[in-house]
Amino acid sequence: MPYNLCARVPDNVSDEQAAFTVLASIGLQGIRLLEPTLGERFIVYGLGLIGQLCVQMLRANGCEVLGIDINPDRLALAERFGARVINPGAGADPVKAAMAWTGGRGVDGVLITASAKTDEIVHCSAQMCRKRGRIVLVGVVGLNLRRSDFYEKELRFQVSCSYGPGRYDEKYEQGGHDYPLAYVRWTEQRNFEAVLDMLATGRLNVDPLITHRYPLEKAVEAYDIVAKDPKALGVILQYPVEARPERRVIVREQPAVAPAGRAVVGVIGAGNFSKMTLVPALARTGADLRYVCDLNGAAAAHLARKYGVARAVTDYKEVLDDPAVNAVFIAVGHNLHARFACEALEAGKHVYVEKPMALCVEEIQRIVEVIETIDHRPETIDQGQKTIDCGEETMDHGPKTIDHGQKTIDHRQETMEERGGAGDRRQEARGGSQVSGLQSQVSGLRSLFMVGFNRRFSPHTVRILELLEGRSEPLAMTMTVNAGFVPPDHWVHDPVRGGGRIIGEACHFIDLMVCLTCSLVKTVAAVMMDRGTPTPDDKMSILLGFEDGSVRSARSIILQMEQGPTRRKPWRFSRKAELYDSRISGGRSGSDSKGSVDSARGDRTKGTQRVLRRLYVGSRTAGRR
Incomplete structure (x- = not known):
């Protein structure tokens, strides 16, 4: 879990109470955009779960609150938290009620926490506001705004973004780069902390909001209740006390020993390239697709089920440690290509790594060192290097080009006449001796290494x-x-x-x-x-x-x-x-x-299918595999 998305739960806050932290932070960010001050009067339009939390937080900020909803149970709950309420569904006029409540001046602001398609909610909110009032949208409503609503009163309208500053900023959320507190007082993490502090001191009471509890195995029923039962509000999913994360999903059983002559494949990375190109192409090669691995277990499982991969896992070490796997395909973030390639090679696997092979010279040198340590035969390296002459038959050009500075320069300085001979070899390969020639080239290699230059x-x-x-x-x-x-x-x-x-x-x-x-x-x-x-x-x-x-x-x-x-x-x-x-x-x-x-x-795969076909042939015939 990224550092900036974590917050310590106080000792006197239960797990159930802490589960409301993220939802309350969504409401809190909307309140911060309202900029409430002591004694101001606000309307919370929509008294669902976030609306109820906002009523309490505005009250804790010293503000008066008028709640609007058509659900009698939710109106009664908001009254318990100190709000005045009106029910438009029972015939009440929200604009008249707001004017009566404020002595004809209009409210200082409206926090919209409703979900509806109509544009009338924003129009009504504008009519209830005083001149230069504030409207903040936290929910989802129709937004065909009327210029006159905002022009005549110089109203301010703003849409709140989730938990607060830092949301959708990858450097903040994934990279751990915090915003300076002196310049950005409230980030999403600091909003989490503020909510937890309110829970710990009793200023935010979430216990009355819990209407249902379901064990994890009945999660589908829980979501169904949220969608269909108007009485449902806070629905708690209860995990087993001794719950252990499931690190693998077995889609189909596989024999411990793969059939002779068949490549056994593991794919690390279940992102877009794997989903749209790599795994579909592998499925057409006849290889035994044994693993697909990703930190996103759901993505790995979905890909495995769709293409008949035997297992979906979240720990790539399972792929590398399985002696039955003889070919590993790496399609993770660019910064992990070199690291995973080295680990797979050291595990004795044939390796296909998506481009780029590495991000710096040092990573390339590390790959070269690993390749040299797994005992490639010098004469086989020479054969492999010369396959760069043929785009059709090159199965192992990836590893041969990475160290050309040391080993291939003499080969590259051949004359044009000699290159004509290379052309003859290309033609011969296309004439039908391609597979047998390829097998003879790789038969002495312990591991093949290939970069995805398709x-x-x-x-x-x-x-x-x-x-x-x-x-x-x-x-x-x-x-x-x-x-x-x-x-x-x-x-x-x-x-x-x-x-x-x-x-x-x-x-x-x-x-x-x-x-x-x-x-x-x-x-x-x-x-x-x-x-x-x-x-x-x-x-x-x-x-x-x-x-x-x-x-x-x-x-x-x-x-x-x-x-x-x-x-x-x-x-x-x-x-x-x-x-x-x-x-x-x-x-x-x-x-x-x-x-x-x-x-x-x-x-349609821009050459990927042919790349995999050649690597598949090589992984079946190379060395001890």
Whole structure:
């Protein structure tokens, strides 16, 4: 649980009473926006659970309260807490009652804690207010506001945001960055503490609000009561005294030993990529999907049930400690990629890690060290390195490119004539010897390591590689990437968690150019957009020069926020053909010139399915697995 979302429960506050803390904080934040002062008169419009709590907190603040509701039981309860009440459902006129209560001046403010579709609640609230009164919305009501209501009295209207300052701020809630008390007196955590203090001193009494208690196993009935019974108010779910968290859900039973020749897979991370792309693609490979793991147990269980994964767990160590699992797929936050990859490799698993592989050079070096310690054979490394020549057959290009500075530079400096031979090998692989060749390459490896650079496996890339066979001149490539706007507060922009979009997303396209040129990047120059634009770090032009003189022209990668085609890649090369793909994942486009690629033949997974197919074959045949 994040630090800023915790508050100590006083010794004299029971667990049942403490359970009202969050709900009361929602009401308290609305009251703070009202800015009540001693002796002022306020209306609480809607006397549900939050409304009842607000009545008590306003009374504790020295204010007079008029409560409005159509439920007689809730009106009676509010009277017990010191409020005057009226029932519009019984024919009472709220505006007349408010004017009579205030001697014709109007109330100082209205706190709306009702849930209704009508706009009349806000209109009525405006009519009940004095000039320059305040209206704060905590509930959910219709908001077709009438200008005259607010113009003539210069009323102030505000919508309250949940528990208070810090809500929906990821740096506050998840990162633990508190706001300075001198400048932000009441944050959501400090509102929690204030509510608990009121409970401890008796100024807030929640016991009369409890109408039902249900054991946890009858939670469905409890929610049904809340939705359908007008007498229900505070419904308590009671957990067993000796309750232990369930760390796994078994969806289907599995044998202790997997069938021979079948990959046994564990997926760590049940976020959007796993849900929409990774697990659906894995389900089509024929692998034994043994685990899906996520801290969000409900998300893991849902994904497991949907795709027939045997177990959903919340502790990734279960995946790594299971000797039956021989392949682990890592799709967690960017800052955890390197750590989990190293742990999985050390556990003797084949590893697929989503891009980026790491966020810094030190993490990459750590992965290299781990790979070296699990005893890859030198001759096998050489074979694996040379598979970067073929976007179609590369199953293990991920681990081979991470240490190219030490081991692959000689291979990258081969001549154009030698590269023609590599093209022959690509053609041979596409002719039917792909699987057998792959098996011979990986048979000596104890663990395979792969980064999720799926673009090189896309049908478009395969076709481009075919068209580039036998080329004798450098490539001149221009790439424009319009990946869509991501809000500045999104986690991907956090340098610690996400690393930014250049590291987290542009790496895809740099790798694609490496694949197409069969050469590594030698020089880099980049220009970033002006600081006046939102998130300038992800908007830049990058000029790449490649080793051995194979590429000399400008290549640019621009991550923009403008609308338009998601990705546009004109590829120009010596045959005077231009290849144009407006969207890798599908949609028909293409030039009429010779050598065009029709994106209607595209892979909806952008190559992911082919990546997994090759890793699946490798994990069945590599080393002791």
